[in-house]
Amino acid sequence: MMDLEELKGDWLNLDFDEREFEVKPDEAVDFARAAGETAPRFLDPSDPDFQAPATFTARFHGRRLLPEEFPKIGLPLDAGKAVMPKRPLRAGAKLIGKSHLHEIYEKTGRSGRMIFLVSRMELFEGQELVSIVDSRMVIREKPGS
Amino acid sequence: MILDLHTHSVKSDDGRAKVANYGQWIRKKEIPIDGFVLTEHRQFDAESDYSDLARKHGLIILKGSEVETEYGHVLVFGVTPALQQAFDFSDIRLPLARVLEACEEHGAVAAPCHPGRTRVGMCAHVDELGVPPGVRMVETLNGGSRGSEDQAAQALAEQQGYKGFGGSDSHIVSHVGRCATRFPGPIASESELVEALRALDFEALSWKAPS
Amino acid sequence: MTRGFDDVEFGEDLPELRPDTSVANVTLFTKAAGMFTGRFTDHEAARKQGLPGAIVPGIMSQAIFAAMIHRWAPEAELQTIDTVFRAPVIVDQPHRVTGVVTDMDDETRSVEIDLTLQNEAGETRVLGTATVRLP
Numbered sequence: 001m002m003d004l005e006e007l008k009g010d011w012l013n014l015d016f017d018e019r020e021f022e023v024k025p026d027e028a029v030d031f032a033r034a035a036g037e038t039a040p041r042f043l044d045p046s047d048p049d050f051q052a053p054a055t056f057t058a059r060f061h062g063r064r065l066l067p068e069e070f071p072k073i074g075l076p077l078d079a080g081k082a083v084m085p086k087r088p089l090r091a092g093a094k095l096i097g098k099s100h101l102h103e104i105y106e107k108t109g110r111s112g113r114m115i116f117l118v119s120r121m122e123l124f125e126g127q128e129l130v131s132i133v134d135s136r137m138v139i140r141e142k143p144g145s
Numbered sequence: 146m147i148l149d150l151h152t153h154s155v156k157s158d159d160g161r162a163k164v165a166n167y168g169q170w171i172r173k174k175e176i177p178i179d180g181f182v183l184t185e186h187r188q189f190d191a192e193s194d195y196s197d198l199a200r201k202h203g204l205i206i207l208k209g210s211e212v213e214t215e216y217g218h219v220l221v222f223g224v225t226p227a228l229q230q231a232f233d234f235s236d237i238r239l240p241l242a243r244v245l246e247a248c249e250e251h252g253a254v255a256a257p258c259h260p261g262r263t264r265v266g267m268c269a270h271v272d273e274l275g276v277p278p279g280v281r282m283v284e285t286l287n288g289g290s291r292g293s294e295d296q297a298a299q300a301l302a303e304q305q306g307y308k309g310f311g312g313s314d315s316h317i318v319s320h321v322g323r324c325a326t327r328f329p330g331p332i333a334s335e336s337e338l339v340e341a342l343r344a345l346d347f348e349a350l351s352w353k354a355p356s
Numbered sequence: 357m358t359r360g361f362d363d364v365e366f367g368e369d370l371p372e373l374r375p376d377t378s379v380a381n382v383t384l385f386t387k388a389a390g391m392f393t394g395r396f397t398d399h400e401a402a403r404k405q406g407l408p409g410a411i412v413p414g415i416m417s418q419a420i421f422a423a424m425i426h427r428w429a430p431e432a433e434l435q436t437i438d439t440v441f442r443a444p445v446i447v448d449q450p451h452r453v454t455g456v457v458t459d460m461d462d463e464t465r466s467v468e469i470d471l472t473l474q475n476e477a478g479e480t481r482v483l484g485t486a487t488v489r490l491p
Contacts (some may be wrong), residue, residue, distance in 0.1 A: 011450035027388045035419035036375055039430050054434040055422050058415040059389040078414055082438035105158060106237055107186075107213065108267075113237065136440075161438065161485045166459050166468075173367040241451040291479055317485055318458035319470040 151312020180205025262298030285309030288323030
């Protein structure tokens with residue numbers, strides 16, 4: 001069984017992925033429309049305040065969910081997502097997303113331990129932090145891992 | 146007196162509710178409970194003092210814990226410093242027998258919660274591990290469980306002769322008081338709650354929409 | 357219509373939203389979100405993966421919560437939104453989304469909102485909280 005303290009010591013707060021993203025206006029509009037947004041600032045690219053919905057950054061993900069060498073303790077399942085927008089996302093913005101493991105904790109399940117991992121992506125436009133996205137994953141630990 | 150015996154605040158890793166907002170919510174929405182017990186996951190919050198908030202809102206606010214055993218999650222009421230030394234609340238593999246025994250020894254009560262849940266409830270473990278001795282009550286109405294999960298909890302209680310109690314298992318403000326427990330007399334402290342639970346004279350209540 | 361902080365009351369319910377969970381709308385969303393897998397848009401493909409049917413992506417439920425907030429307060433600025441995916445939201449099935457104000461901060465003119473997405477049986481499939489700043 002994986003030692004959680006060891007896992008935290010080895011993997012927390014280390015950047016493991018960096019990737020570029022672009023806020024494409026057509027995608028932002030479709031994302032907003034499908035979600036049920038009605039305001040022109042989300043639906044009309046000619047609106048002076050046009051912007052992508054604040055949760056649009058939740059669609060960006062790095063090349064990997066977890067660090068490359070992270071122990072293979074089971075399949076990570078999506079358990080939740082938090083977005084902390086820092087300012088509006090304008091059309092055409094080029095963002096850099098940097099990911100690190102932000103939290104690791106455990107809970108019990110019927111078939112053994114469940115390990116929760118929070119992978120945090122910080123999105124920058126130039127030097128400015130524009131959004132933080134936390135992806136909560138749960139791994140049902142494989143027996144004997 | 147009606148108490149919600151199972152609530153979480155921001156002190157729990159997955160809790161998003163501030164205790165002050167629970168008080169405000171109960172009064173604003175006229176939730177028909179007289180108070181609630183904070184049962185934070187895998188810990189006892191010895192530091193927080195909610196007596197001012199309790200006075201402000203005219204509510205009873207007590208503290209307990211929700212620990213994890215091989216039979217699933219278990220609520221602990223009447224936590225004392227001595228009980229906290231008896232076992233590690235943060236251990237997710239506590240033997241239920243040890244929790245029950247320590248509670249008995251230190252004037253507390255341990256009671257399995259949401260037993261009908263597929264992953265963290267007692268029903269799922271009984272077939273494999275057998276019926277654990279020493280359990281006297283289980284949460285038969287849980288605000289976060291589905292109707293079928295509550296039914297499984299009630300069936301277990303009926304089969305084994307357990308007394309059923311209710312708790313909302315709220316993690317957000319607006320879920321407090323969805324289920325609760327009615328006691329015949331007043332309860333103003335953790336020790337009085339333990340006494341009332343040990344008397345096994347209470348009734349589980351639910352205000353959940355039927356599912 | 358502007359809804360400012362002073363127009364809001366603790367305990368206020370946001371107008372309920374009935375989200376469009378049709379295959380066509382979920383397909384529009386998944387294309388915009390770059391999610392190209394049948395589990396979201398094809399019931400048969402999803403069943404082959406052991407799911408009860410095609411499922412609405414978690415981030416779509418989150419975006420629906422944000423849309424409900426904007427319909428209630430068009431100028432609301434989202435500061436945080438935290439969602440827990442408790443159970444699958446099945447495509448083509450009716451759902452309802454509710455929100456209620458559970459905290460108010462005079463200093464920052466922000467409010468906290470409890471959010472739930474329920475199926476027809478009244479089961480909460482997704483829940484969350486959001487903090488929004490109001491004019």
